[in-house]
Amino acid sequence: MYISITPHKLSESYGQSVSDFVDYLEKENEGLPLKEQEHFFDQYNDHVSPKSVIDHIDANTTKLKKVEPKFYAITVSPSTYELKHLQDHGQDLKRYTREFMKDYAASFNREISGNQVMVNDIVYYAKIEHQRTYKGADVQVRENAPFRKEIVKLQNDLLKINRGELSGIISQIEARIGKLMEQVPHKINGKLIDQGMKKEGLQTHIHIIVSRKDASNSVSLSPGSKYKASEVELHGKMVKRGFDRDQFFDKAEKTFDRTFNYQRNFVEQYASRKDFIKNPKDYFRALLQLPVNEKTIALKMLRETGLKIPSIPISQVQLAFKALQKIRKGLEMAVRSSSIGI
Template identity: 65%
Template sequence: MYITITPQKLGETYSKSSSGFVDYLEKENQGLEKEDMEHFFNQYGDEISAEEVIREIDGNTAKLEKTEPRFYSITVSPSKYELNRLQDHSEDLKRYTRELMKDYVASFNREINGRPIGVEDIKYYAKIEHQRTFKGNDKQVRENQPFASKILELKNEIRKIDRGEIHGNIKALEKQITKLEKDAPHQQNGKRIVQGMLKDGPQSHIHIIVSRKDASNRYSLSPGSKYKASEVALNGKTIKRGFDRDNFFKSAEKTFDKTFGYQRNFVETYTSRKEFIKDPKSYFSALMKLPTNEKALAFKILRESGMPMLPGIPTNQAQLALKVFNQLRRGVDMAIKSSSIGI
């Protein structure tokens, strides 16, 4: 599971309205019948309209400066193994979201009227999506790009021949294109993967838009705080501040596992991914000590994530860590994005 928390930021300033982001989240509903649409929901209600979401988020921005985000976007992306544990992706992920947001507020080191903040103190709206498309920076698209460029070049050549601008053998060029389509390293259902293509398999994920201000529109609650937990004097009062991202990500996994009876593998944990960045030698040592079945699954998950693996695995854990570290660092760095706030 990967979770990202992103501030609402477009360029150097923050938009005064959440409408652009909400419209983006409505894209999957285009062309669908009402009964097939996924609607916004929150802790207390379902089938909330996009208009209500925009009105409530935009109207909850008292005393925020132009340089401060009006809301944060939380994206929760379960793995295919986690999704396979669910019975009904829509309903189960709604139920999980409502528990997840309790973990979210529990990660704030804040109080309102002398008590810890609760889920009733935040204003959020969530939406389940079931599709993902390949983006330009995906490994599959990037590694297919040389083939795409050559195919485009050949198609342009064919068009020039059709217009009589140059002479050439169209059938021979079409044969080259067919071969390039088949030779591209990344295929899905017999077709070359390109940017914008829908990803195959279960792709359900959660988008959450949460207001920067609390539900009363009086207090600022920023998950982007650089503090985990601290206190500051303000107007003669001691104010608690901070947001513990580590606690949030760990709690999110525990809540999922408890809710759905999921047995999380070592390499799926937020803690292990952080350990890889901090101490790769320790990470691989722990990986090699896993029981045989768990270790086999761990390497399968790593391969499926797109990380390059060695054809032969050294038996010495330290040797493994040092040899594989540089190969895997880039891939795991991408996964570790869930540990920070940013675009």
């Protein structure tokens, strides 16, 4: 599962309205019959209109400055394994979102009217999406870019030759294009993967819009706080502040497992991924000491990220240093792209 929390920005400034983001999230509904469309929802309502989302989030910004984020965008992307475990992606993830937001509220080191922050203090709207498209930053698009550039150039040359603007042998250029298409590292159904192309497989995920201010529009709740837990003097009295991301990510994972009775493999666990980043040798030692069945699944999961793992004897407890260094870079990328962000 991958979870990201970001303040919504427009270039160098924070968006003053949530309208553009809401419009973006509505695009997947275009052309779909009403019964197949996904709607915005909150903790208690299954169908909230886009206008209501915009009006509520935009109005809930008292005393926030232009240089401060008005709302945060949370994206929750379950893995293929997690999605395959669910019975109904839309309904199951809607149920999970409501439990997930309880974990979000509980991760604030804040009090509102003397009470710990609860989910009813959070102003949020969520939406389930079932498709994803490749973006410019995706490794597939970046690695395809040099091939695409050369292919486009050759295709433009063909057009110029046909218009008499350039001399050349068409068959040779077409053969060169064909050769480049064979060499392209990432394709779907024979087509070069490019920005904007839909991704294959299960892609259902959750978008959550969370107001910076609480439901009373008086308390600022920032998940971007650099503090896990601290106190500061404000207007003559001590006020708690902070957001514990580590606790939040851990709870979000455990809530998924508890809600759906999901048996999480070692490589999927938030705690083990932290171990990898802090001490990869211990991570691999623990991985190789797993029971055979669980270890087989773990290595399969790692290979499915595109990582090339050297052949490792089942009985081996430690990886050779060179083997560890060889795969560490690739696994680090896999961890960051397919797991909860740290």
